[in-house]
Amino acid sequence: MSLPAYPQPRHIAGAAGPPGPDYDADVIILALDRAEDTVAAIASARAQVGIDRHVWVADQGSRPENLALLAAAVEGAGDATLVQLDRNWGVAGGRNRATALGMGRCIFALDNDAEFAGPDTLAQAVRALEAEPDLAAIACRILIFSSGADDLSSWGYPPGLLPRSAECFDAVTFVGAGHAIRRSDFEAAGGYDDALFFCWEEFDFALRAINMGRRIRYRGDIAVRHKVSGERRFAWNGTRWYHFVRNRIYIGLKYGAGLPSLLPRFFAYQVKGAINGVLSQGLRAGPAALQLARAFRPTPEEAPLYRLSQAARNYLAKNDTAHRGGLPRRVRAELLAALPKAAAR
Known part of the structure; x- marks a missing residue:
């Protein structure tokens, strides 16, 4: 490429x-x-x-x-x-x-x-x-x-x-x-x-x-x-959450994850978005991710980069999944992290 x-x-x-x-x-x-x-x-x-x-x-x-x-x-x-x-x-x-x-x-x-x-x-x-x-x-x-x-x-x-x-x-x-x-x-x-x-x-x-x-x-x-400047940053009550959810689901689809495997992540994002008052952003992100995925057309030269090899999966498991635990544990951590923000609001 x-x-x-x-x-x-x-x-x-x-x-x-x-x-x-x-x-x-x-x-x-x-x-x-x-x-x-x-x-x-x-x-x-x-x-x-x-x-x-x-x-x-x-x-x-x-x-x-x-x-x-x-x-x-x-x-x-x-x-x-x-x-x-x-x-x-x-x-x-x-x-x-x-x-x-x-x-x-x-x-x-x-x-x-x-x-x-x-x-x-x-x-x-x-x-x-x-x-x-x-x-x-x-x-x-x-x-x-x-x-x-x-x-x-x-x-x-x-x-x-x-x-x-x-x-x-x-x-x-x-x-x-x-x-x-x-x-x-x-x-x-x-x-x-x-x-x-x-x-x-x-x-x-x-x-x-x-x-x-x-x-x-x-x-x-x-x-x-x-400096974590606030000027011209995407605020969480602006479009940041929309891009966060849309892009993560789109990336999953790009690399071959099926919709059923992405639904738990998507639903967890909706709960977190609801807790933090940005549910509409997360809901809009779903159809937008599907639209991006449908438009994604890698060339034959590019296509192998989007099919994760076993060696790549092993690398991801060793250097990320092993530190985070399974999906239920990650979902629970995401939701718990959102609760203090909701309480503060």
Whole structure:
């Protein structure tokens, strides 16, 4: 597989292109307002040392005054570029288009409300990928910017592994706020699925990478600090829950799960949505997931990536299911986690 040939976005400021055909890493930052945080993220990326890298900022519709602030942050820079995409493609589509601009061997995605924990964080991530050739991606530890504590809203792994947040372990996904991907694996797996727009896009990519015989490695010693900005975020009473449910059911269908096997998960999501006052979002997500699945037509070349091999199933069982337990236990945990939120409301 390979990435599509995307239209060239409008160049706003900074370098006209990458530094050359062979360098260590591209740092990609998606922008949609949040100008102050994004400028800080750009500065953090440009301050990374001990590595050849280029910073790409892809704007997806910021207000003119905010776009001007971003342009000022990279004006005249030889190591950074600001472009504006033709529309808001979401996280999945935006990352695809930003990634396609570069040629670095590693792609580090940094949220625009996050910063590298230290000046050599990027170099650490690249060295980690180079040290283990079968790794497709490095998942960083995500810390709360203000306190340095673990950002529990960005913990995408089994709850039982949280006490090991400072350690390293194989995983079945990674968190978008800060992660590194080997470019050759990103391209071989076909990048992200634009249709997801937002939510679960990392898991969807990881499944294909795992099916290619690659690993995902959580590194608690490589961190980014996350501000968890509220501006322009999907609120749970907006569309976030809709995307969460729709995309997770769609991914199940993509990888061959039958509707009967997905119904317990779907019903559990409806109960959780009802408890938290967003039942209508979850109900709308079901038909939308079916519509996406019907429209999904992998080519013969792509189709094998969506049929999980026994080796991939064993990897998922060892590194995720074994830590979570069976479906009844997971459903119970989801519902119990929702109850305090309902009580608070």
